[in-house]
Amino acid sequence: MATENTHNSSTAQPLTIGLIIIGDEVLSGKRQDRHLHNANKLLRPRGLALSWVKILGDEPNRLEATLRESFANGDCVFCFGGIGATPDDRTRQCAAAALQVPLKRHPEAVAEIEAQFGEAAYPQRVKMAEYPQGAQVIPNFFNRVPGFTISNHHFMPGFPKMAEPMMEWVLDNYYSQYFGEQQIEKAILIHDGQESEWIEFMEAFEQEFPELRLFSLPKITDEGKRLIELGAEGQKNLVEQGIKKMVVEVEARGLIWENLY
Structure with a gap:
């Protein structure tokens, strides 16, 4: 054919x-x-x-x-x-x-x-x-x-x-x-977070990792609890570096977080 x-x-x-x-x-x-x-x-x-x-x-x-x-x-x-x-x-x-x-x-x-x-x-x-x-x-x-x-x-x-x-x-x-290297996506879930509190971090993150696609998805549970799904998409090694950067910042702020995927 x-x-x-x-x-x-x-x-x-x-x-x-x-x-x-x-x-x-x-x-x-x-x-x-x-x-x-x-x-x-x-x-x-x-x-x-x-x-x-x-x-x-x-x-x-x-x-x-x-x-x-x-x-x-x-x-x-x-x-x-x-x-x-x-x-x-x-x-x-x-x-x-x-x-x-x-x-x-x-x-x-x-x-x-x-x-x-x-x-x-x-x-x-x-x-x-x-x-x-x-x-x-x-x-x-x-x-x-x-x-x-x-x-x-x-x-x-x-x-x-x-x-x-x-x-x-x-x-x-x-x-x-x-065709290129497979893109992956990883994210963490931040408890009791508001997006407005993370804007400066996200701006700095994009400067440090320009090859990654950063995303932030706010959520509100039925009980009114605020959550943020914060993650990145791109080449595996860069995504893993980016997620580590996020975790360090979350823990420095004393917030609870969990891996999503």
Whole structure:
């Protein structure tokens, strides 16, 4: 199966990755999204991370405008949903309109759909082989109905069981040169703490560990007790150094703390 790269192969700049999750059923809450969770599960072991996520309904004007904008910014974008053959599946059409190219039946996709469904591929299922002109197929290991890749965008079905292995295939075949050391995340839980009391420490922490992503999540228990989840994400050795720095400071302040993860 062809794997010609359609993305910028330079590793001078880090890879910026976004998700577009499409479907009225997600916006309405009828279906709970799993793509964000699955994407992080695939990206983190490869030393990659998401920069942004958008959830859109099936409204074509908004979808086309969003795709036009994301095609222009050069990000690597994984799009989930709306590539079926029913009238409410409009992603293929909107992608073509955003790129100002026609829809064309991809021979490789037609062959896969025919191999899976035989004569039942016609007249409706074969429509799922209609991609924006110039697209390449993404193999679907679940039911052989491919997704497609074009202009740094990778379009997959809305079903997570199908989409997850397809996204993994895209990462390994198109973006392996961007893989790096696995990022980890660790945090401690500080009891009886208020974020405002930790601002100066956090500012100094970011100066000392610029490669880490510092995060602070305040919590209030049902009993009204204030807690702070304080942690960092990045390369393992740096994260461990950063957590030790936090623990030293917590203990110097005489506060109770516990490891979270």
